[in-house]
Amino acid sequence: MAIRVSMKVNGKAVSVEVEARTLLVTFIRENLRLTGTHVGCDTAQCGACTVHMNGKAVKSCSILAMQAEGAEILTIEGLAKADGTLHAMQAAFKENHGLQCGFCTPGMVMNAVDFAKRHPNASELQVRESLEGNLCRCTGYHNIVKSIVAGSKAMAAGK
Amino acid sequence: MGAPLIGARIQRKEDYRFLTGAGQYTDDVTIQRQTHAVFVRSPHAHAKIRSIRKDKALKAPGVIAVFTGEDLAAAKVGGLPCGWLITDVAGQPMKEPPHPCLAQGKARYVGDHVAVVIAETLDEASDAAELVEVDYEVLAAVADASMARAKGAPQLHDVAPDNTCYVWALGDKAATDAAFAKAAHVTKLEFVNNRLIPNAIEPRAAIGLYSRAEDAYTLYVSNQNPHVERLLMAAFVLGLPEHKLRVVAPDVGGGFGSKIYLYAEDVVVTWASKQVNRPVKWTAERSESFVSDAHGRDHHTIAELAMDKDGKFLALRVKTTANMGAYLSTFASAIPTILYATLLAGQYTTPAIHVEVTAVFTNTAPVDAYRGAGRPEATYVVERLVETAAREMKLDPAEIRRRNFIKQFPYQTPVALLYDIGDYEATMAAAIKLADVAGFPQRRKEAEARGKLRGLGYAAYIEACGIAPSAVAGALGARAGLFEAGEIRVHPTGSVTVFTGSHSHGQGHETTFAQVVADRFGLPIESVDIVHGDTSKVLFGMGTYGSRSLAVGGTAIVKAMDKIIAKGKKIAAHLLEAAEGDIEYDRGVFKVAGTDKQKMFGEVAFAAYVPHNYPHDKLEPGLNENAFYDPSNFTFPAGTYVCEVEIDRETGTTKVVNFTAVDDFGKIVNPMIVEGQVHGGITQGIGQALTEGCRYDATGQLTTGSFMDYCIPRADDVPSYKVDTRETACTHNPLGVKGCGEAGAIGAPAALMNAITDALGIKDLPMPATPQTVWKALQSKKAA
Numbered sequence: 001m002a003i004r005v006s007m008k009v010n011g012k013a014v015s016v017e018v019e020a021r022t023l024l025v026t027f028i029r030e031n032l033r034l035t036g037t038h039v040g041c042d043t044a045q046c047g048a049c050t051v052h053m054n055g056k057a058v059k060s061c062s063i064l065a066m067q068a069e070g071a072e073i074l075t076i077e078g079l080a081k082a083d084g085t086l087h088a089m090q091a092a093f094k095e096n097h098g099l100q101c102g103f104c105t106p107g108m109v110m111n112a113v114d115f116a117k118r119h120p121n122a123s124e125l126q127v128r129e130s131l132e133g134n135l136c137r138c139t140g141y142h143n144i145v146k147s148i149v150a151g152s153k154a155m156a157a158g159k
Numbered sequence: 160m161g162a163p164l165i166g167a168r169i170q171r172k173e174d175y176r177f178l179t180g181a182g183q184y185t186d187d188v189t190i191q192r193q194t195h196a197v198f199v200r201s202p203h204a205h206a207k208i209r210s211i212r213k214d215k216a217l218k219a220p221g222v223i224a225v226f227t228g229e230d231l232a233a234a235k236v237g238g239l240p241c242g243w244l245i246t247d248v249a250g251q252p253m254k255e256p257p258h259p260c261l262a263q264g265k266a267r268y269v270g271d272h273v274a275v276v277i278a279e280t281l282d283e284a285s286d287a288a289e290l291v292e293v294d295y296e297v298l299a300a301v302a303d304a305s306m307a308r309a310k311g312a313p314q315l316h317d318v319a320p321d322n323t324c325y326v327w328a329l330g331d332k333a334a335t336d337a338a339f340a341k342a343a344h345v346t347k348l349e350f351v352n353n354r355l356i357p358n359a360i361e362p363r364a365a366i367g368l369y370s371r372a373e374d375a376y377t378l379y380v381s382n383q384n385p386h387v388e389r390l391l392m393a394a395f396v397l398g399l400p401e402h403k404l405r406v407v408a409p410d411v412g413g414g415f416g417s418k419i420y421l422y423a424e425d426v427v428v429t430w431a432s433k434q435v436n437r438p439v440k441w442t443a444e445r446s447e448s449f450v451s452d453a454h455g456r457d458h459h460t461i462a463e464l465a466m467d468k469d470g471k472f473l474a475l476r477v478k479t480t481a482n483m484g485a486y487l488s489t490f491a492s493a494i495p496t497i498l499y500a501t502l503l504a505g506q507y508t509t510p511a512i513h514v515e516v517t518a519v520f521t522n523t524a525p526v527d528a529y530r531g532a533g534r535p536e537a538t539y540v541v542e543r544l545v546e547t548a549a550r551e552m553k554l555d556p557a558e559i560r561r562r563n564f565i566k567q568f569p570y571q572t573p574v575a576l577l578y579d580i581g582d583y584e585a586t587m588a589a590a591i592k593l594a595d596v597a598g599f600p601q602r603r604k605e606a607e608a609r610g611k612l613r614g615l616g617y618a619a620y621i622e623a624c625g626i627a628p629s630a631v632a633g634a635l636g637a638r639a640g641l642f643e644a645g646e647i648r649v650h651p652t653g654s655v656t657v658f659t660g661s662h663s664h665g666q667g668h669e670t671t672f673a674q675v676v677a678d679r680f681g682l683p684i685e686s687v688d689i690v691h692g693d694t695s696k697v698l699f700g701m702g703t704y705g706s707r708s709l710a711v712g713g714t715a716i717v718k719a720m721d722k723i724i725a726k727g728k729k730i731a732a733h734l735l736e737a738a739e740g741d742i743e744y745d746r747g748v749f750k751v752a753g754t755d756k757q758k759m760f761g762e763v764a765f766a767a768y769v770p771h772n773y774p775h776d777k778l779e780p781g782l783n784e785n786a787f788y789d790p791s792n793f794t795f796p797a798g799t800y801v802c803e804v805e806i807d808r809e810t811g812t813t814k815v816v817n818f819t820a821v822d823d824f825g826k827i828v829n830p831m832i833v834e835g836q837v838h839g840g841i842t843q844g845i846g847q848a849l850t851e852g853c854r855y856d857a858t859g860q861l862t863t864g865s866f867m868d869y870c871i872p873r874a875d876d877v878p879s880y881k882v883d884t885r886e887t888a889c890t891h892n893p894l895g896v897k898g899c900g901e902a903g904a905i906g907a908p909a910a911l912m913n914a915i916t917d918a919l920g921i922k923d924l925p926m927p928a929t930p931q932t933v934w935k936a937l938q939s940k941k942a943a
Contacts, residue, residue, distance in 0.1 A: 019282065035187035036180015038412070040360040041445040045866035048360055076180035090178040094170055097831050100839065101665030102177025103184065103361040103412025124879065131874035135866070137360050137413050138665045140842030140903070141874040143835055 005065045009034070010078025018065055025049045027065035028075060036076040036106045040135070047134030050107035051075045057114035059133070076106035079113070088159045089113045089151035098147030100138035108134050112148045113155070120156035124149060164678035168831040172684070173669040182410040185364035185381045186442045193366065193438040194223055196428055197284040199274040199291045200450065201266030204300035204522035204859020205313060208264060208273065212292040216276055219290055221283030223435050226427070227274045228263035236260060236430055239421055239486070240395040242387075243493035244636040245325050245518075253325035256316035256520070258486040260396070260423040260430075266295070267315055267485035268522050269861055270450025272423050277431060277439055300522035300859035304482035305459050307519035315485060315520045324483050324492065324518040329500040329574055335513035338474030342465035346548040352536045353926045354457035354482065354853040355846075356863070357529050358871055359664075361412020362443035363452060367428035371436065375403045378429050382408040383418045383662050384702020387639065389694050391421040391489070397430060404429070408692040411664035415843070416528035417452045418664065419704050420489035424451075449864040454853055455529020457482035458495060458536050464509075464544040470552045470559045474511040475503060477540055481518045481526075488527035492518065497635050498533030498623070498705075504572035505541035506583045506619050506797055507563040512573045522859040528704060530843055530904040531622070538620040542909035546616060547922060556617050556913075557591060569890075576623055578795045579890040586823050586885045587619060587799040593881050594801035594819035602803070612806040613816075616913025617799060620906035624898035625710035625794035625889075643707070644699040645715035646785035647676070647723050651768035653761030654686040658785075660700015661712030662691050665839075666900060667832045668708060674828050675713055675894065679720050680760050681747015698785055706898030709828065710794050714892045718786035726782065730766050731758045733774040794889045794897035798822035800841075802910035806918045811934025813849060813915055819881040822902050825888050826895035833899045837882050840903020846872045847904070848911035852927045 005022075006015035009032060016031045028034050028051065039061055040048035049061040052074035079087045086094065089112050099105040108131075115122070115130045122130070127148045128141070136144060176182050213225040239258040246252060257263075262273045274291050278284035299313040306312055307322040315322055339345065366379040376399070382388050385406040392406075393399040411418060428439040443451070458479050465474040481495035500514040545563075549556040564583040571577050591597075599615050606613035626632070629640040646658040657676055661668055673687040680687075690696055700712075724744050731749030732739040735756050743750050747760040758766075766773060767782040803817035820837055827833050850870040854862045863869035870876075888895030908926060915928050924936055 021282070029187075030189075033189070034180065035184075036182070038184070038361070039186070039442075040362065040412075041866055043445060043865060043867070046360055046445075076178075080179050084179075086175070086178060093178055094174045097171065097835050099174060099177055100667070100835060101359070101361065101413040102173070102182050102410065103359075105177050106180050109178065125875075128875040135360060135871060135873065137358060137415065137843070137871060138839045139835060140838035140840075140880070141872075141877060142838040142842075142879050145874060145879065 003066060005069055007068050007071045007073055009073045010075060020066065022065045023061055024063040024065050024068050025060035028060060034075050034077050038103055038106060040104065045135065046104065047111060048104050048107040050110040050134065052110060052114060057111045076110060079109065088154035089116060092151030092154055093147040096143050096147040096150055098139065098144045104134060104136045108136065108144055112151060116148065116152035116155045120152055122149065122152055164674040164684060165828055167674065167829065169670055169674055169684060169829055171667050171670040172673060173667065184361055184410045184412050185366060185379050188366060188379050188409065190366060190368060190438040193440050194277050194279060194435060195281040195284045196275050196277050196431065196439050196441040197288040198272050198424060199276065199288050199293065201262065201269060201271040201273050203266060203295055203297050204269050204302065205298040206266050206295035207298060208262060208266060209294040209296055211274060215292065216287040216290040219283065219287035221279035222276060222287045223279065224277045224431065225274060225291060226261065226431060228259050228261040231259065231261050232263055236426065237396040239423060240391055241487040241492055242489050242638050244638060245327055245492045245496055246636065247325040248328050253492055254319035254323065255487060256318050260426045268524050269859060270524060271485065275427050275431065277435055302521050302523050302855035302857065302859040304457060304480050304519050304521055307521050315522065319520055322520045324487065324520060326515065326517045327496050328515045330513035331511055331573060332513045334511040335474045335476050338511045339465045339476065342473055343468040344466045344552060345463055346544055346551055347463045348543055348547060348923055349461045350923060351925060352456045352458040352460065352539055353847060355455040355529055355851050356449055356853050356869055357415045357417035357452055357455060358448065359413030359415055359417055362445060362448045363418065363422065364442040365425045365428045366438055366440040367432035368438040369433040369436065376429050376432065377405045377407065378425060379407045379409060380425050381411050381418055383411065383414040383664060383704055384700065385662065385692055385694050386660060386700045387702050388421055388425065392426055392429065396426050405695045408662055414664045415530040416455065416532055416704060420453055420527060446864055449869065450524060450861055453488045453525045453527035454484065455526065456536060457526050460540055462540045462544055464548055466548060466552065470548065470554050470562055472507055472509040472563045475509050477503060477514040479516045481516055482521055482523065483518050484523045484525035485520060486525050488525035491525060491527045494528050494533045499537050501574050501576050502534050502537035502621060502623060503541060503574055506565060506621050508565050510573060523855050530840065531901045532705065534622040534901065535905045535908060538618060538905050539909045542618040542620065543912060546913040557587060560587060560619055577792060579792055580887045581795060581797050581823060582885065582887050583619060583797060586797065586821050589883060589885055590799035590801050590819055590821035593821060593883055594817060596801060606805055610808060612808060612918040613803065614914040614918025615801065615803050616910050616917055617801055618906045618910035618913065619799045620902065621795055621797040622901060622905050623793040624706035624796055625790050626705035626707050627793060628791055629789050641701055642787050642789035643701055643711040643715045644785065644787050645712060645719045646698055647716065647719040647783065649723060649764045649782035651765055653764040655680065655682065656688050656690060657716060658690045658697045659712050659716060660697055660702065661708040662703040666703065666708060666836065671709060671828050671832055672713060672716060675716060676720065679746065682760065706796065706900040709894065709896045710889065710892055710898050711788060711790055713894055713896065715786050715788035717893050718788050719784045722784035722786060723782060726778065727763045729774065729778055730763045734758050734766055734772065791891050794825065796822060796824050796897040796899065796902055798902060798906060800906040800910040802914040804911065804914040804918055806933060808937060811930040811937060813928055813933055815845060815878050815911065818878055820903065820906065821883045821885060822899065823885045823887055824899040825886060825897035827884060833884065834882050836899045837903045838880055840901060841880055841907045842872050842877050843904040844907020845877055845911060848908040848926050848928060850876060850927055
């Protein structure tokens with residue numbers, strides 16, 4: 001059964017007809033062709049599909065597109081400034097070598113931005129616990145943790 | 160000329176695209192008119208396929224085609240080849256059962272590819288796959304390698320009696336046995352090196368595309384070595400001339416070995432794209448990755464170390480059964496032999512070594528290289544034995560190592576390798592200092608006061624990287640060369656594009672390789688771009704595995720740069736009206752020796768492309784060179800890891816509280832990237848030792864088929880690491896580099912299990928040391 005779903009993605013209104021069973025991540029990747037949001041596990045374990053829905057980090061592989069009807073969605077493509085300047089958290093990942101193959105990275109960054117808003121002065125332990133739902137196979141997390149600690153501070157300082 | 164770039168912590172050139180969602184992984188590629196493939200996989204570990212009925216699936220909405228093994232056989236599509244021939248103890252070739260791309264007659268493991276459904280949409284293909292009716296006759300299965308040769312065990316392949324692929328040996332048996340006969344002490348361990356599932360976060364994916372107009376194929380695939388993929392698929396499976404197959408491995412989301420291989424799905428989508436005359440796309444679901452990616456490790460080993468009364472090693476005797484899975488994957492046969500047995504000398508002068516390896520087929524997914532590939536298994540054997548020996552001999556574990564370290568180089572081991580250089584004592588001393596081993600007794604006491612058991616363990620690993628001298632590899636059974644290729648294209652205005660056969664799937668080649676080139680040419684790093692992963696752009700390549708990229712691929716680039724500079728000198732000599740022999744070159748400046756007359760790199764490049772004033776009688780215009788490099792020896796990274804754990808007596812939970820790694824990777828181009836490689840490797844090693852264990856039940860069902868059952872480390876399972884490096888430059892490549900990609904995964908499991916057994920005060924414990932395993936060990940110790 002096809003249904004029409006409408007939402008705002010990265011500040012832009014979109015309205016598309018999709019199969020009712022379409023997942024939000026499929027909608028973002030296949031219908032909108034925003035392929036920065038990744039699918040790593042299909043089962044809400046790895047977090048590569050993390051986007052913001054109404055300001056909160058969610059796993060878009062575990063939500064139907066129609067559940068996001070009317071929502072404001074932010075994906076990795078919408079995080080940097082319009083002129084291409086990286087968001088403070090993206091910059092922190094770059095400065096601290098917080099990514100290697102880059103596949104988990106969009107999910108890591110989207111989760112970290114949400115976390116940092118709520119925990120501007122997080123400890124390393126808090127950061128590690130905040131990554132419960134995000135898997136990385138490359139970095140060993142060492143530099144991701146450093147990136148998020150630095151990125152949180154930069155965000156708190158308004159950078 | 161800018162600041163030196165070799166050794167600098169340059170931020171990565173590739174990061175911007177990954178951080179902004181602009182990476183292009185295979186599943187991100189969409190081709191006009193593409194169709195979607197879903198594979199029908201065997202739910203049984205071992206079954207005869209009586210019949211396959213396609214009709215219901217073919218009638219389902221959107222379905223374009225359904226293919227089975229019969230279709231592939233009729234089209235004369237070959238099976239998947241194995242790239243390494245092992246010759247057994249009797250001088251016979253290993254048994255190589257056919258490995259069809261879609262099962263023919265029998266399915267031999269859960270996840271074996273039985274049919275493929277191609278439809279307009281992914282949902283339609285998934286729905287129709289459930290309508291393919293396969294009539295299976297379920298057979299008894301064997302999943303455990305130690306049972307594979309038992310009397311009456313189910314037989315997988317007619318061509319491999321007793322499920323045996325080969326029995327192979329290396330070393331001097333008589334000398335080893337003689338040394339054991341006069342030993343003052345023998346330390347013996349029997350253990351399983353646990354089977355692992357690689358789980359790169361990007362699942363495998365492939366898109367096949369056939370052009371009738373050009374009668375040529377393109378394959379986009381998540382793969383670590385596109386030219387090898389092309390060679391194997393074109394020459395051995397589809398019977399195509401190579402110029403009719405382009406393989407593109409775009410951004411690849413982690414490999415760890417699992418994306419080296421030619422997989423059946425890659426062949427099927429390529430072949431099918433011609434049959435349906437549309438592009439065919441397949442992306443694995445994670446559950447498919449678990450059952451169908453090549454797994455790693457899975458050794459059962461009995462190992463003994465003979466010593467004199469002072470703890471000097473006299474001989475090592477090792478017997479290993481290695482699980483190949485149901486079929487031979489691309490390099491499966493080489494892993495428990497060439498990449499394992501040859502490393503059993505470790506960092507030590509053990510004069511006599513004998514190892515026997517029995518490789519068996521079981522009803523499990525194929526097993527092949529996974530980060531470290533044979534070398535973690537070898538290090539585990541040696542370093543668990545050495546630590547246990549120290550405890551039994553009441554020697555300090557550092558002291559027993561010191562007494563046996565190789566100190567003179569080059570050193571010929573009794574297991575075929577010639578170590579060129581190293582300084583194992585200095586590396587271990589640095590690790591001991593960085594880990595504050597002196598403060599450990601105090602930390603242990605303090606932990607005891609909190610009710611925790613604290614332990615410390617070492618691992619002094621060695622690996623053979625820079626794979627490989629082709630002639631040596633060929634003599635050992637390799638069916639391919641193992642050189643690397645590179646091309647330097649200098650543009651008229653002096654910027655540079657470098658084409659390399661190495662492939663980056665997280666290693667940061669776009670930065671490291673650019674540093675090497677920009678440094679030598681005296682250019683800003685922004686003026687150098689690296690291209691890899693496309694057989695239509697890169698001249699050739701053997702790809703990325705075995706920590707070989709910089710040592711082999713980097714050297715090919717250096718050789719191409721040498722040619723550029725040699726030609727540049729001729730051009731500069733002409734421009735400066737000097738003799739070629741008088742031109743000196745240093746980082747972008749061509750200078751007449753002893754004068755201030757000079758030409759910059761960019762000026763020389765411009766002259767080559769706008770050759771108005773040019774020695775046309777002696778030189779062609781243009782500035783573009785390529786080079787192939789075949790190494791003269793392996794490289795030998797080595798290091799010492801020190802791990803400290805705390806164990807909760809009540810729950811059996813192990814916490815890694817300190818992990819220190821000091822590695823000798825030779826010269827280092829980008830320390831930031833090297834540290835990242837070590838962090839990641841250690842974490843995979845901690846995963847093997849603490850959290851990851853692939854399990855098949857007795858019927859061959861995979862019981863660890865999701866991230867809920869198979870635990871790859873999460874951020875709160877691991878600590879922040881202390882890492883440092885020592886440097887003895889590799890003697891036989893111009894960069895002096897050795898490779899760093901696998902070290903962490905090689906050294907960490909032994910260090911961790913040495914720490915855990917130290918904390919528990921027991922001889923051995925199986926990996927993974929889950930809370931349950933540790934708790935049980937604590938209870939049996941209490942009961943004893």
